[in-house]
Amino acid sequence: MDYEIVIGLEVHCQLLTETKIFCGCSTNFGNPPNENTCPVCTGMPGALPVLNRKVVDFAVRAGLATNCDITQSSIFARKNYFYPDLPKGYQISQFELPVCVGGYLDIEVEGEQKRIGITRIHMEEDAGKLVHPEHEYGVSFVDYNRACVPLIEIVSEPDMRGAAEAVAYLKAMRNIMVYLEVCDGNMEEGSFRCDANISLRRWGAPEFGTRAELKNMNSFRNVQRAIEYEVERQRDILDGGGSVVQETRLWNVDRGISISMRGKEDAHDYRYFPDPDLLPIVIEDAWIDEVRENLPELPVARHQRFVADYGIPVVDADVLTADHNVADYFEAVVKLYAQPKAIANWIMVELMKFLNDDKISITKCPVTPQGLAELLGLIEDGTISGKIGKQVFAQMYSSADNDPRQIVENQGLAQMSDTGELISMVDEVLAASPDKVKEYQGGKTKMLGFFVGQIMKKSKGQANPQMVNELIKERIG
C-alpha cells in the first residue's frame, strides 16, 4: 500500500542569554555542579520567578524571523510533573497564549520550494540534569546548573512529507537561529534539539494517522535515520493490517532503532494552568519594532545579496551562507580584496578542506581574512603562482602566520619575473629540442604547452607562466 508520510517537528533552542530566565544566575556551561544556582532556580520554598526581558527579546526575534505574529499579551503556564531534575515539581512554560503564533519557513528540497507552517513558539525554562555515578549503586545526584536556563520551543505544522523535508526544515531553522544569535545551534550538546511526530496515512485520506513521537536524535543524520526507520516501522504495521500505537519512542543511535518509552496510557496529564507568580507579558508594538529594526540579515536575504552583489554562482552562495560565520569571513575578505569569485573558490576549496580535516569552526581558523586577502593579492599581482599560493596557505594555516609576503620572501617562493634569467632559460629549452621547435613552427601550436611545462619544471614552478608564454612566442613565433 502506498502511504503519505506526515511529519511535524518540535524544536528546542537553548537561548544565548547570559543569565537564566527567572533569576540572575549565570547560564555558563561546564561550571562545577550546582554552582550556578540560587533559591529561585533550585525551587526553594517561597522563592519567586522574575522574567528576564532578554528572553522575550530573543523569542520575538525568532518569531519575526519565522514570519510569526507576536502575541500582545502572552502568559506563562505551569506544566506539572514530578522528576528529580525539576526542582519545583513544575516547569514554567507557555500553553494558552504563547509568545509567537502562525508563522512559516520556506525550505528547498531537491530544487522544489516548500512552505512549512509554524504553529507556535513558546518560552520555557530548562530542567536540571541527573548524574549517575559509575561506581555507586543506587545513588543519583542532581545538578541544577541548567535548571531555569531559557529555551524556546518552535512547533511546526504537520507539513513535512518525508525525512528529507524534515532535515531541510531543521537545517534552515538552525541556520536562522544561529544567524539571529539566539542559539548556538549545537545539536550534540543539546542546545538545539528536536522531537518528531510521525504518522502515515493512505494517499488521499482526509485524516491523519496515529502518530508516534520520536525523541533523542542529536544530529541531522540521526533525524534522517530515525524518521526513515519510523516510517518503515509504521508501514510494516499498517501493511500487516495492524494499527500504530500512539506512543513516545526513543531513538537508539548505536542500534539504529527506536524503542518505546511510554504509551498513551502513561502519558502525563500536565495540568497546565496560568502561573500566578508571573504577570502577562505585554509586548507593545514599539517593542516589536525595536526588535525588528535590530534583526540581522537572514540566510535567504544574504544568499540573494551574495548572488546579486558579488556575482558569485548560486551554488557558491549556498555553501557560503550555510554558516553565518563562513559568510562573515567571506565578506571580511571581500572588503579587503575585491575579487569575490576568487575568494569564494579559496574558501570553499582550500580553507574548508583544512577546517574539515581539523573539525574546527571558521571562527577558529588560523588564517585571518587579512592574511587570506594578502595571499590572494600576491597571486593576482604575479608575485607567486596559484600553485605556490596553496603551498603558502598551508604554511600560514599550520603556523598561524598571517604574513604571506614574508613567507614568500623567506623561502624564495616568488615567481621568476626577471626577463634576463627567463630568457636564458627559454633559450636553453628551445635549443635542447630543435625538432619540437620545428613542429611548432610547422603549425603544431600545441607544442607551446610542452615548452612551458619544461621551463616551469626547470624553474621549480617559480617562472611566471604568462611571461614564459610571451617569451617563447617572441623567440619562435
Add this chain to the structure above:
Amino acid sequence: MELYNDTLENLSQRLAKGEISALELTQSVLKRIAEVDGKIGSYITVDTEGALAQATAADIRLKSGENVTPLTGIPLGLKDLISTAGLQTTCASKMLVGYRPEYDATVVRRLREAGAVITGKLNMDEFAMGSSTENSALKKTCNPWNTGRVPGGSSGGSTAAVAAATAIATLGSDTGGSIRQPASFCGVVGMKPTYGRVSRYGLIAFASSLDQIGPVALTVADAALLLGVIAGHDERDSTSVNIPGANYYDNLKKDIKGLKIGVSQEYFSAGLDPEVETLVRKACGQLADVGALINEDVSLPHTDYAVAAYYLLATAEASSNLARYDGVKYGFRSDDADGLVDMYRKTRAQGFGDEVKRRIMLGTYALSSGYYDAYYRKAQQVRTLITRDFDKVFGDCDVIVAPVCPTPAFAFGEKIADPLAMYLSDILTIPVNLAGLPAISVPCGFTKSGLPVGLQIIAKPFAEETLLRVAWQYEQLAGWSGRRPELEKGAV
C-alpha cells in the same frame, strides 16, 4: 504595667526616648513566653539567642539615634511560613521540620533593616490550610480568651501571640481570611493588605494569587506602623505593585465625616450568629454617629459562589505549589522507600497531613485534563464576577463593613471532622481575597460568654490609608482594642 503588655506605638516612643531598652523589652517578652506559652502554644520556635542579639544591636542603634525606625527594638513574631535565613521554617508541617531557609523573605529583610527583634516562629494550620490551627502537625494553639476554644486560623499562632502578649505584634498571612478570622477570634487587630502591596518573596506559598502577608497587632495604630515597614514594591516579586508609599500611621487621625460606608445584606444572611450580628450592627451605628454615611442598600450578588470558586482556585494553585516537597532536596524524606516513585509516594503520604492531602487532591482534580474548563476556568470566571461586584459597590462607597466570621471562636474538635463546615467559616472573608482587596478585622465587642468578635472593614484596592483611618476611628469610639485576657501563669 509589664512591658510586654504595652502597645507597639507606646513602646516605640519609649525606646526612642531611651526610657526603656530593647534588651529589657525583649527579655520581658521572652519571660512572658516562658510563663504562658506552655498554655497557649503560640510558638513553634522561640529564637531566644537571636532575639537577644538583635535587641542588643537595636540598643546600639537607639543610643546612636541613627536609623531609628518605629520598629527598632520591637519584639515581633512571624508566622512559620515566612522564610528566615538560618532559622527553622516549618509551615507547621512534618514535611519541613528541620528546614532552615538559606535566605530571608523580603518582609524579614525589611524588618531586620528597620531594627526589629524577631522572637521566633508562630504556629499555624499546616501550609496555611485551615481555619482553626488544629491542622498544625506540630502543636496545639489555644485561644487566650478561652483555652477550650480554637484561636482561629490559619494564622492562629500569630493572633494568639498578640492576645497573650507573647509578642508585641506579629506577621500572619491571609489567603482566604487567615489573618482576619483568627484576629476576630482572638480579639486583636489583623489586616490583609491589597494583593501586591506586600512582597510575597520568601512567603512559602499556599495559593499564590491569593496569599498576602499582613500585620497582626493590639491596635490599629500598631498595625499601621508595622505595615509601613513591610509594604512596598519588591523587584523579586513580579506581582508586587509599584505604588508610591502611603503614610499609613500619620493619616490615621483624619476624621471620617461624610465617608460612605456600604453594608451588604449578603453578609448578614442565614447562619450568622445573632450575637455577632448585633455587635456588628452596633458598630455600624457608632460609625454613623461620627458622621459616616451608612448605605445599607448595597449588594454583592455573587457572594454565594465565592467559597466554591475559592476552594477550586486555591487548591489548584496549592496542588502545584506543594509539588516541590518531594523528598529530593530538603525537608522530610521517607526512609523506607524503594526507588524514585516509591520515595515520592511515601514521602508525600507520610510528610503531609490529611487536610493538605485533601486539598492537593482537590486541586489536582480541578486542573485535570477534561475537568479544567468545568472547574478551574469556571472558578476564574466567578472570581471576575466577584471582583466586579466589589467594583460596582465601590463606585458609591468608600468602604464596606461586615462581620469577619459568622461565629465567634468555636471549640476544639467542633468542626475538624467536617471539612465543609470548616470551609464555610471563611465565607465572609474569602470574597476579599478573590478580589485582591485590603481588609481589616478590628475588635467590636464580646459575646455573653466572653469571646471576642471582630468587625471587618473592606476598602478599594490600595486604599489602605482609608481602611486604617476608618478602623482607627472606630477603635477610638468603641474602645475594645487593647483588652487582655486573664491568663494563669506557669507552664503546663
